[in-house]
Amino acid sequence: MKLTAQSVKKDFPRASKSSNYFTAVQTLDFALESGKMVEITGRSGSGKSTLLNMLAGMLTPTSGKVFLDDTDLYALDEKSLARLRNEKIGLIPQGHTALLSLTVLENVLLPAILYNRQNPPVDRAKALLMDVGLEALMTAKPNELSGGELRRMAIARAMLMRPSILLADEPTAGLDNENTLAVLGLLRKAADEGAGVLLVTHENEAAQFADEVYVMDSGKLSTQ
Amino acid sequence: MLTLKNLPWRNLKGYAGRTAALLLFAALMAVAVFGGTMMIGGVRNGLDTVKSRLGADIMVTPESAKNEFDAQTVLLKTEPGYFYMDASVVDEIRSIEGVEAASPQLFLASAKAGCCSARLQMIAFDPATDFTIQPWIEDTRLSGNLGLLDVIIGSNVSWASAASDNLIRFYDTECNVVGQFAPTGSTLDSAVYMNFDTCKALIQACREKGMFKYEKLDADAIVSSVMIRVAPGYDSEVVADAIRDKVDGVSVATATNMVSGIADSLNHISGTIAALIVAFWLLGMLMTVLLFTLMMNARKREFASLRAMGASRGILSGIVVREALTVNLLGGAIGVLLTGVILFSFNRLIGESLGAGFVLPPVPMTALLAAAALISVILATVVSAWITVHKVNTMDASLVLKEGE
Known part of the structure; x- marks a missing residue:
């Protein structure tokens, strides 16, 4: 499976009336293939997360198209796009994204219950939690977990539906070295198992896990 | 086991303080509408009974x-x-x-x-x-x-x-x-x-x-x-x-x-109670809308995360509406039940306090008034849920998630 961005560009309107908009992502092409782990690095505000959100089907580009194989994401209606994201794209957003009223195991199971699947894959969720080292915290509530543990939980949740594409936005931000390496190792493992993994990060250590590294600067993407 | 159907209930349990406040205001609305209309009905019924x-x-x-x-x-x-x-x-x-x-x-x-x-x-x-x-x-x-x-x-x-x-x-x-x-x-x-x-x-x-x-x-x-x-x-x-x-x-x-004394009391009581019904219902609805809006702000990352997981706007709307319906209907039912128990237990005392003939409406009318009270609570649910659903569905989930914690 291949995720492709063709001539995508993103402008945001400015709050001030002096100029109409600013360009977060300049017109660019990008491709992410199964089994590859690609890193995009760059300073804050360079447009990395904006690009990732466009690739995830979460943010409509101002121009250009995003394809998952032959499917034009933004040509789909909202319901179909959401369903496709649920089934094919695992998104690990920035920060903490847990539902505080649910246990860790239930948080991981969430993507599987959104479309009323009869039997949520509890065994797979438990296996993933074991992979990310959270088997002892399955019944804990998110507010009992550290920042690193919450990130690992988010990775397990993003991988539950066996997505073809895994998009991780700053998954190691604020983590100590040990947790950073653990998270990067998990993403590498996902790529090795066949997923296309896009990692947006500031971490220098990430490069050694990635197959390709891109740099984003002022909305322009270039190879390192 | 977690399901989409029981997710709203789990959310309500998870935010016990907020849920208790919502229950209270829903119950308050039901007490105002059911209690008020029962009182007016009771005095009116008393007048009709005495006349007959x-x-x-x-x-x-x-x-x-x-x-x-x-x-x-x-x-x-x-x-x-x-x-x-x-x-x-x-x-x-x-x-x-x-x-x-x-x-x-x-x-x-x-x-x-x-x-x-x-x-x-x-x-x-x-x-x-x-x-x-x-x-x-x-x-x-x-x-x-x-x-x-x-x-x-x-x-x-x-x-x-x-x-x-x-x-x-x-x-x-x-x-x-x-x-x-x-x-x-x-x-x-x-x-x-x-x-x-x-x-x-x-x-x-x-x-x-x-x-x-x-x-x-x-x-x-x-x-x-x-x-x-x-x-x-x-x-x-x-x-x-x-x-x-x-x-x-x-x-x-x-x-x-001979019934003019009761009729005068009826007019006076009806006016006062009608004003109280409107005031309490508006207060209850205002508080419900306020609490739902605050809830939305506090939980916008949760809703944005659900979008990231592939939840459609329809699914998010369903979660919000079911949460609102569950808590408001439960609160409304508690309010109706409490009011019913108090009215039926102390109807004589209430009549004496009101200074008017007071005969509780018959069971079918009581059931209708209870249903009307619940409908009035559901109306508040619709308004509060609509505002929240609108906010959830118009927010930029990617921006919310980019904002970090």
Whole structure:
């Protein structure tokens, strides 16, 4: 499976009336293939997360198209796009994204219950939690977990539906070295198992896990 | 096991403080709407019941009894008493144009310590001419033929304290309690009903104890009041004026006068309660909307995360709407239940506090009012859920998630 961005560009309107908009992502092409782990690095505000959100089907580009194989994401209606994201794209957003009223195991199971699947894959969720080292915290509530543990939980949740594409936005931000390496190792493992993994990060250590590294600067993407 | 259906319930359990506040405001709205409409309905029902139980268009009493009998308040509060006039007024009244039927009644009051904790008003009717009490007896499915020393008691006459083995004692005379009337929310509920022969026997017993204040009167030649039904096509007020002109020594009150006290109370109470219903409902809805808006702000990362996981706008809307419906219907049901228990347990006390006849609406009407209260709560749910759904569906989930923690 291949995720492709063709001539995508993103402008945001400015709050001030002096100029109409600013360009977060300049017109660019990008491709992410199964089994590859690609890193995009760059300073804050360079447009990395904006690009990732466009690739995830979460943010409509101002121009250009995003394809998952032959499917034009933004040509789909909202319901179909959401369903496709649920089934094919695992998104690990920035920060903490847990539902505080649910246990860790239930948080991981969430993507599987959104479309009323009869039997949520509890065994797979438990296996993933074991992979990310959270088997002892399955019944804990998110507010009992550290920042690193919450990130690992988010990775397990993003991988539950066996997505073809895994998009991780700053998954190691604020983590100590040990947790950073653990998270990067998990993403590498996902790529090795066949997923296309896009990692947006500031971490220098990430490069050694990635197959390709891109740099984003002022909305322009270039190879390192 | 976690499912999409039980996710809203899990969210409500997870935010116990917020849920408790939402339950409280939903219950408050239901109490205001259900309690308020039940109170208005109760007073209105009381008025209708008293009107129908009064059964007469005009009531004539002795002019000399003015200090003991006030037509405008007699149905709401009155001390048991008795007064008499010559029985000949009945024929005089019958001869007046527009009078279709006239039936005398005879009053007596029980002694304070004779039978019960308080004095009771005794009202005797003439079975041959009565058109007010006997229909009431038939409505209550009791036998209309009261024998000597048979009595029917009003709903407020305490059966346990007043009667033993269906007997009630007045002036050392035992009477058989053959039935009890349904409430009217008026002083009619605190009376004991009998035929003329029983009343005369009790007057004699009272006299023998030296407690009858009109010693010289002949019980066979007196009446306390005359209940009058006006012939079709005649105006009660016109006929009442004719009686005032032609019959000496009587005081004449129309049914309109007699229920005017209750009607005035009804208007006053209805206005106040209607204002309270609106105020409490608006407050409840405002607080519900405010809490849902605050909830949205506090949980926008949760909703954005669900979008990232592939939840469509429809799924998010469903979660919000089910949360709102669950908490508001539960709160509304608690409010309705509590109000119902309080109203049915303390309806007499409420009637006394309101200073008006108070008869709770019948069960079907109560059920309708309860349903209306729940619908009013659902309306608040729709408004609060709509605002939240709108915010959830128009937010930029990618921006919310980029904002970090």
